[in-house]
Amino acid sequence: xxxxxxxxxxxxxxxxxxxxxxxxxxxxxxxxxxxxxxxxxxxxxxxxxxxxxxxxxxxxxxxxxxxxxxxxxxxxxxxxxxxxxxxxxxxxxxxxxxxxxxxxxxxxxxxxxxxxxxxxxxxxxxxxxxxxxxxxxxxxxxxxxxxxxxxxxxxxxxxxxxxxxxxxxxxxxxxxxxxxxxxxxxxxxxxxxxxxxxxxxxxxxxxxxxxxxxxxxxxxxxxxxxxxxxxxxxxxxxxxxxxxxxxxxxxxxxxxxxxxxxxxxxxxxxxxxxxxxxxxxxxxxxxxxxxxxxxxxxxxxxxxxxxxxxxxxxxxxxxxxxxxxxxxxxxxxxxxxxxxxxxxxxxxxxxxxxxxxxxxxxxxxxxxxxxxxxxxxx
Numbered sequence: 004x005x006x007x008x009x010x011x012x013x014x015x016x017x018x019x020x021x022x023x024x025x026x027x028x029x030x031x032x033x034x035x036x037x038x039x040x041x042x043x044x045x046x047x048x049x050x051x052x053x054x055x056x057x058x059x060x061x062x063x064x065x066x067x068x069x070x071x072x073x074x075x076x077x078x079x080x081x082x083x084x085x086x087x088x089x090x091x092x093x094x095x096x097x098x099x100x101x102x103x104x105x106x107x108x109x110x111x112x113x114x115x116x117x118x119x120x121x122x123x124x125x126x127x128x129x130x131x132x133x134x135x136x137x138x139x140x141x142x143x144x145x146x147x148x149x150x151x152x153x154x155x156x157x158x159x160x161x162x163x164x165x166x167x168x169x170x171x172x173x174x175x176x177x178x179x180x181x182x183x184x185x186x187x188x189x190x191x192x193x194x195x196x197x198x199x200x201x202x203x204x205x206x207x208x209x210x211x212x213x214x215x216x217x218x219x220x221x222x223x224x225x226x227x228x229x230x231x232x233x234x235x236x237x238x239x240x241x242x243x244x245x246x247x248x249x250x251x252x253x254x255x256x257x258x259x260x261x262x263x264x265x266x267x268x269x270x271x272x273x274x275x276x277x278x279x280x281x282x283x284x285x286x287x288x289x290x291x292x293x294x295x296x297x298x299x300x301x302x303x304x305x306x307x308x309x310x311x312x313x314x315x316x317x318x319x320x321x322x323x324x325x326x327x328x329x330x331x332x333x334x335x336x337x338x339x340x341x342x343x344x345x346x347x348x349x350x351x352x353x354x355x356x357x358x359x360x361x362x363x364x365x366x367x368x369x370x371x372x373x374x375x376x377x378x379x380x381x
Contacts, residue, residue, distance in 0.1 A: 088325055101345065104348045105345050108342075110341055111340055113330055117327050122322070128225065129183060131214050132227075132228045133229045137205050141197075143198065158259075161315075174206070208239075211249060216248065219251075224320075230258075251375040285299075293372065294371065300314075
């Protein structure tokens with residue numbers, strides 16, 4: 004009977020290493036040394052930055068004690084709350100041209116007065132791609148390794164020239180492979196290091212919170228793309244602490260869950276606790292994304308990835324930017340829940356949206372679930 008009690012991790016590794024074809028575009032890179040790689044250099048600012056270019060603080064690559072005081076953050080703004088809102092139909096397509104008067108913002112169930120409203124699909128984005136890369140699921144030439152590279156390389160191809168991208172990998176520790184840059188050559192060089200994983204641990208909470216906190220002071224449209232199984236094994240932070248920290252940072256998270264198909268294949272060999280681990284992983288991804296104003300995707304086939312990239316791009320670029328002055332101006336550091344609704348201004352009922360044929364469209368509203376109020380320092 005002991006022979007039958009084989010771990011899921013062992014089954015996955017054995018299956019992955021033997022049944023999947025090799026990555027066609029790879030050319031057999033030489034195994035790299037596991038020695039610590041030097042910290043990537045800071046990005047060089049463009050000679051002439053466009054007017055809408057986001058401001059990238061040095062905080063992403065410096066330790067907290069090295070960061071000069073006075074950097075702008077979301078929590079330092081006492082009088083204004085900014086919201087990026089996407090309205091999507093049941094196929095994930097952005098619904099444009101909704102007037103300002105149809106949006107209603109509730110803070111702790113209290114309606115707020117919208118002070119500004121705009122849309123801008125051409126503004127550059129700032130993305131941190133956080134990639135789970137460990138020896139348990141991304142062994143060299145395995146299906147997990149292959150799917151991870153497909154997800155990361157494919158997403159990079161969808162970015163525009165003015166979009167900033169940083170690459171962060173994590174296993175037992177979090178490592179910034181490249182800082183924010185528009186130079187795709189530097190991004191490719193960083194991703195070439197996603198070849199031979201080190202540790203088998205997966206510290207997702209620590210990696211997400213560290214990245215979100217470092218991005219909290221970046222201006223403009225920003226988001227984290229998480230490529231991960233959703234499992235956490237050895238983080239210093241607990242789930243509750245990570246959840247609260249991500250809410251406070253206010254950076255939208257978009258998650259791509261990998262190895263969904265393989266999990267279905269291995270389900271007959273899993274025990275109740277192992278199934279629970281993966282169900283919990285999916286729930287964590289859904290929670291982190293929903294509460295920060297992002298989305299989670301669970302593709303079962305590689306052919307689904309292009310459509311997912313389009314949905315993420317549409318959600319990030321086609322957004323309604325809303326600002327309001329909160330009625331509650333108390334600087335108590337409390338967490339305040341937000342809710343965005345579409346209403347008919349004539350009667351206050353939910354807004355009815357129809358297609359060109361007059362048929363009603365089911366839609367969803369993507370926005371962050373809340374923010375942390377400023378805390379007055381005495």
